Amino acid sequence: MKTEFEPTILAFVCNWCTYTAADLAGTSRMVQQPNVRLVRMMCTGMVDPKYVVKALLSGADGVLISGCHPGDCHYINGNYKARRRVKLLNEILPQFGIELGRVKLTWVGASEGNEFAATVNNFINEIRELGPMQARAMAAV
Amino acid sequence: MSNRIGVYVCHCGTNIAGKVDCADVAEFAAGLRDVAVSRDYQFMCSDPGQDMIINDIREYGLNRVVVASCSPRLHEKTFQKACQRAGLNPYLMQHCCIREHCSWVTADKEEATAKAKHIVEAAVYRVGDHQELFSREVDVLPDVMVVGAGIAGIQAALDVARSGHKVHLVEKSPSIGGHMAQFDKTFPTLDCAACISTPKMVAVSQEPNINLMTWSEVVDVSGFVGNYTVTVRRKARYVNEDVCTGCGTCLEKCPTKVFSEFEEGLSRRRAIYRNSPQAVPNTPVIDADHCKMLTKGKCGVCQKLCPTGAIDFEARDRVEVFHVGSVVLATGYDTMDPTPMTEYGFGRFDNVYTALQFERLNNAVGPTGGQIVLKNGESPESVGIIHCVGSRDVNYHEYCSRTCCMYALKYDHLIKDKVGHHVKVYNFYIDMRCFGKGYEEFYRRVQDEGVTFIRGRPAEVVQENGKLVVVGEDTLLGMRVRVPVDMVVLCTAMEPRPDAQDVARVFGVAQGQDGFFLEEHPKLGPVSTATDGVFLAGTCQGPKDIPDAVSHASGGAAQALALAARGHVDISPTTSWINPDVCIGCKVCIGLCAYSAIEFDERRNVSVINEAMCKGCGSCAGYCPSGAAQIKHFDESQVFNEIDGLLGFRPEGPAEAVEIPIEVRADEPA
Numbered sequence: 001m002k003t004e005f006e007p008t009i010l011a012f013v014c015n016w017c018t019y020t021a022a023d024l025a026g027t028s029r030m031v032q033q034p035n036v037r038l039v040r041m042m043c044t045g046m047v048d049p050k051y052v053v054k055a056l057l058s059g060a061d062g063v064l065i066s067g068c069h070p071g072d073c074h075y076i077n078g079n080y081k082a083r084r085r086v087k088l089l090n091e092i093l094p095q096f097g098i099e100l101g102r103v104k105l106t107w108v109g110a111s112e113g114n115e116f117a118a119t120v121n122n123f124i125n126e127i128r129e130l131g132p133m134q135a136r137a138m139a140a141v
Numbered sequence: 142m143s144n145r146i147g148v149y150v151c152h153c154g155t156n157i158a159g160k161v162d163c164a165d166v167a168e169f170a171a172g173l174r175d176v177a178v179s180r181d182y183q184f185m186c187s188d189p190g191q192d193m194i195i196n197d198i199r200e201y202g203l204n205r206v207v208v209a210s211c212s213p214r215l216h217e218k219t220f221q222k223a224c225q226r227a228g229l230n231p232y233l234m235q236h237c238c239i240r241e242h243c244s245w246v247t248a249d250k251e252e253a254t255a256k257a258k259h260i261v262e263a264a265v266y267r268v269g270d271h272q273e274l275f276s277r278e279v280d281v282l283p284d285v286m287v288v289g290a291g292i293a294g295i296q297a298a299l300d301v302a303r304s305g306h307k308v309h310l311v312e313k314s315p316s317i318g319g320h321m322a323q324f325d326k327t328f329p330t331l332d333c334a335a336c337i338s339t340p341k342m343v344a345v346s347q348e349p350n351i352n353l354m355t356w357s358e359v360v361d362v363s364g365f366v367g368n369y370t371v372t373v374r375r376k377a378r379y380v381n382e383d384v385c386t387g388c389g390t391c392l393e394k395c396p397t398k399v400f401s402e403f404e405e406g407l408s409r410r411r412a413i414y415r416n417s418p419q420a421v422p423n424t425p426v427i428d429a430d431h432c433k434m435l436t437k438g439k440c441g442v443c444q445k446l447c448p449t450g451a452i453d454f455e456a457r458d459r460v461e462v463f464h465v466g467s468v469v470l471a472t473g474y475d476t477m478d479p480t481p482m483t484e485y486g487f488g489r490f491d492n493v494y495t496a497l498q499f500e501r502l503n504n505a506v507g508p509t510g511g512q513i514v515l516k517n518g519e520s521p522e523s524v525g526i527i528h529c530v531g532s533r534d535v536n537y538h539e540y541c542s543r544t545c546c547m548y549a550l551k552y553d554h555l556i557k558d559k560v561g562h563h564v565k566v567y568n569f570y571i572d573m574r575c576f577g578k579g580y581e582e583f584y585r586r587v588q589d590e591g592v593t594f595i596r597g598r599p600a601e602v603v604q605e606n607g608k609l610v611v612v613g614e615d616t617l618l619g620m621r622v623r624v625p626v627d628m629v630v631l632c633t634a635m636e637p638r639p640d641a642q643d644v645a646r647v648f649g650v651a652q653g654q655d656g657f658f659l660e661e662h663p664k665l666g667p668v669s670t671a672t673d674g675v676f677l678a679g680t681c682q683g684p685k686d687i688p689d690a691v692s693h694a695s696g697g698a699a700q701a702l703a704l705a706a707r708g709h710v711d712i713s714p715t716t717s718w719i720n721p722d723v724c725i726g727c728k729v730c731i732g733l734c735a736y737s738a739i740e741f742d743e744r745r746n747v748s749v750i751n752e753a754m755c756k757g758c759g760s761c762a763g764y765c766p767s768g769a770a771q772i773k774h775f776d777e778s779q780v781f782n783e784i785d786g787l788l789g790f791r792p793e794g795p796a797e798a799v800e801i802p803i804e805v806r807a808d809e810p811a
């Protein structure tokens with residue numbers, strides 16, 4: 001049964017680092033599983049927790065947030081804000097029956113095309129392991 | 142007016158169409174809500190492609206446009222401008238990427254097409270909520286700052302200065318010229334390095350439009366394109382530049398001697414020193430870490446001897462602030478220290494030199510007065526030159542350093558020329574890369590001079606009976622070789638300066654995988670960076686030889702001048718905005734703003750964004766508990782729509798009827 005499940009992943013990526021890395025992964029033809037869809041944000045600091053919850057409730061099985069490495073933020077410290085926020089979010093999500101592994105925060109720098117492809121592929125595999133999100137089915141009822 | 146969206150799916154030749162069924166995607170898009178026209182075309186960015194959008198906007202009265210093609214980082218501006226030409230506000234266009242993030246990275250055709258549909262759907266939903274936005278025009282300050290005064294920084298500074306704009310040139314070391322000042326001859330023309338660089342160095346010091354600051358460093362940069370505020374720390378030189386005549390008396394009597402960085406450790410300098418007699422400026426500097434007066438409070442010989450009283454032990458670091466429109470970064474490179482590659486014996490055996498050391502051995506004012514000699518003072522009878530030391534090597538640097546083959550050939554020639562044609566010179570190379578103008582010809586010439594080329598990276602350098610032996614394999618002959626030589630020169634990799642990370646942080650530029658500063662685009666933006674108004678010049682962007690560094694620098698200067706000459710720049714309107722009707726005055730946003738762009742309006746009891754300072758990072762919007770703070774062009778409804786589209790979530794039920802079906806394919810013109 002589990003092999004039939006193909007997860008859908010939404011990735012909020014910052015314009016300066018991870019989106020650029022995704023471009024580089026593309027230019028370098030680093031094949032990724034097709035399950036991930038990118039939302040370009042200017043900074044991980046603008047990823048409102050609402051967006052994450054909305055994505056999970058609208059059909060995403062996992063949400064990836066990825067920005068510049070700590071210390072490298074194009075906007076000084078937006079990525080630190082994202083880190084703090086994801087931590088808080090992870091405390092709330094289980095209360096909705098959403099497993100912890102479904103929201104992941106990573107840092108992928110502009111030149112790390114290979115790292116981007118690996119991050120995406122690994123995360124898809126992790127979510128495939130987790131299976132479909134049960135909480136959404138409940139929320140929909 | 143209801144939305145009328147035009148969707149344009151680009152084939153990008155076969156780059157997209159090879160994986161994504163573009164016609165299918167266009168047809169799918171035609172069925173989406175509010176889509177009035179949907180087309181696919183081979184090259185959307187081409188003239189006919191852009192004209193297609195412009196014509197449709199006029200003919201079908203489109204008020205929204207979606208282009209699905211390459212990454213917006215490449216062509217978003219192209220399509221925004223096309224819309225603008227048709228009279229449509231550029232922010233009513235959404236550019237989405239089905240190439241880098243879809244066709245190029247997806248193995249399966251059906252999956253790629255399905256993914257492309259999601260991406261297009263998201264863009265269609267998103268663009269529906271786009272608002273007209275208007276960029277602000279701000280004045281560009283006329284002055285330019287150039288950081289680093291190697292040959293690249295010198296070129297950039299002269300170019301800008303000669304246009305009539307003022308340049309603040311900041312150099313970290315006591316004098317300008319960078320690595321080029323260390324060389325004696327330069328490939329492929331073999332002209333004397335000093336003869337071509339010193340006139341430029343002098344021109345810099347005499348140019349009234351250049352404010353040259355050596356022994357200085359940029360410690361802080363704030364502001365934005367056109368309006369940067371740069372803080373420069375001018376380190377105490379302890380020698381008053383205005384009074385010193387450069388007579389050099391002080392340099393002779395100083396009792397303290399330390400290894401000279403400029404001489405690559407081959408000789409010693411005093412605690413008061415200058416790099417060379419030709420240094421610009423020729424004012425010496427006192428090395429505070431070693432000067433006995435500054436460390437122990439006794440000595441002061443230089444002060445006693447100085448005929449003009451220029452020595453000032455009381456000098457302190459000073460901080461100066463400059464307001465400039467743009468910055469050109471020209472901080473250059475370093476060469477790799479080969480000590481960790483113990484197999485080559487550097488530091489263990491006498492007569493194993495790095496290339497930069499060898500440059501100093503050649504230099505007429507270097508430690509040997511330009512004689513190529515061994516440590517014992519004798520001339521070598523045989524020399525082994527090892528290419529790619531730390532370059533093209535997965536354990537050190539994967540990239541090619543681009544200059545080593547050529548300077549190795551330069552050494553081949555110089556050895557034959559200076560020491561004698563009987564000297565045996567062996568090049569141990571992996572590939573010879575002589576790609577520049579006149580380079581292949583130079584290679585030929587050196588071959589004709591009787592130099593030996595052995596293909597294969599040597600395994601080690603050993604010492605046997607006092608003689609060095611290069612051990613390796615000739616991969617063309619398929620034979621192991623042991624070549625006894627008197628001297629070994631290691632062509633060490635060019636690498637980023639050790640402080641590149643700090644410099645990158647101060648100027649807000651990114652570093653590539655290899656640590657060099659990252660250009661905006663590898664092909665189309667090799668001079669600009671992701672930070673508007675900060676440009677790159679020379680080897681800080683990646684290994685280059687002098688001709689390439691100089692051209693790159695002129696490119697950087699041209700871009701800085703384009704800004705300065707225009708006098709104004711459009712600032713993106715995608716800043717934050719706080720809706721005063723919704724704001725509850727909690728002030729959370731104020732503490733979050735990294736740019737102090739939010740103020741509290743006590744009278745209305747709401748927070749207000751100062752748009753001139755806001756950079757649109759969205760930290761305020763992400764946290765605002767009432768949803769009053771929003772980033773223009775990334776507001777909640779737009780992001781929500783995008784999420785819906787990506788997930789194929791259609792809360793409002795099936796799509797509305799299509800107004801104009803795709804009866805025309807653009808590639809078969811109507």
Ligand SMILES: Cc1cc2nc3c(=O)[nH]c(=O)nc-3n(C[C@H](O)[C@H](O)[C@H](O)COP(=O)(O)OP(=O)(O)OC[C@H]3O[C@@H](n4cnc5c(N)ncnc54)[C@H](O)[C@@H]3O)c2cc1C
Nearest residue numbers: 289291292293313319320327328472473474679680686687
């Ligand atoms: C052994 C060797 C031999 C070579 N021979 C040749 C040759 O014959 N012909 C040829 O065409 N090319 C040659 N090259 C290449 C040549 O050295 C470079 O192309 C050229 O020097 C690059 O100039 P640049 O200005 O970019 O960098 P650099 O010469 O490195 O100059 C950078 C300058 O910036 C300053 N700086 C650094 N950081 C800061 C900071 N934070 N703030 C302020 N200032 C800073 C440095 O002090 C320096 O003055 C050779 C290279 C090597 C390694």
